Amino acid sequence: MEQVPILSLKDVSYRYDMRSQRYALSNASFDVMRGQWLAILGDNGSGKSTLARLIVGLATQESGSIQFNQEVINEQNKSKLREKVGIVFQNPDNQFIGTTVQDDVAFALENLNMSYSDMKQRVFDALKQVDMYELRDKDPSQLSGGQKQRVAIAGILALEPELMIFDEAFIMLDPKSRRELLNTLKSIQRKYHLTIISITHDHNEAVLADRMVFLNEGRVVDQGNVQAMFDRNRDIQPPFAEQFRRELEQRGIPVPNHYMSDDELVAWLCE
Structure with a gap:
């Protein structure tokens, strides 16, 4: 089909x-x-x-x-x-409305006339998915950049978008926060078969x-x-692993003659 x-x-x-x-x-x-x-x-x-x-x-x-x-x-x-359809922008501060993390995630749900028990469960699930449940009573303004984006994502996830x-x-975000958040998103995408467009x-x-x-x-x-x-x-700058593969290729080192991901390059180097 x-x-x-x-x-x-x-x-x-x-x-x-x-x-x-x-x-x-x-x-x-x-x-x-x-x-x-x-x-x-x-x-x-x-x-x-x-x-x-x-x-x-x-x-x-x-x-x-x-x-x-x-x-x-x-x-x-x-x-x-x-x-x-949910959208998360560059600056999460522009999306915060609630005075606490859980209030902010619940805000959009309140407009759906959802029961309190269902809303509470959705907020719990969304914050757990992005590892922010322990900070549910925090003021969003006190969070780091990476934490703010996690809350913004939780607010969208709670709506269960397609x-x-x-x-x-x-x-x-700093490189470490960016990497951790992207890995979290990849796990969520696979688990819930979520469709994502990353601009x-x-x-x-x-x-x-x-x-x-x-x-x-x-x-x-x-x-x-x-x-x-x-x-x-080939004129578009590739990710780091592919840049490294091409550098080895240019130096005459025999490498696979196709694009390689981080994991593929590491596996090849360890052979």
């Missing part, structure tokens, strides 16, 4: 100023399968954040179509869409994805699995 995309973009174009000939996005097309992690890469101004705004209904494309669960997104069903979008959500210019973050889309000046220039993308696009 053929798998149906949870999200499908077809020839999507958008410009912020209708008087200008410059498009933020031009004829962008790609699919996202349910349970997949898709990384969208590109330099600043490539159209990544514009894509996120269009997908969650914060803006409307000039042409083309966006389908979620095979239903075309329009003005009439945008509110229903937002119940199934799709989560991370718009440069980890750029402000980033960090290629080390992108290697966690199942598929990648490269944007350049508003256009999709290539898409595919991680290995194929970095093998085909």
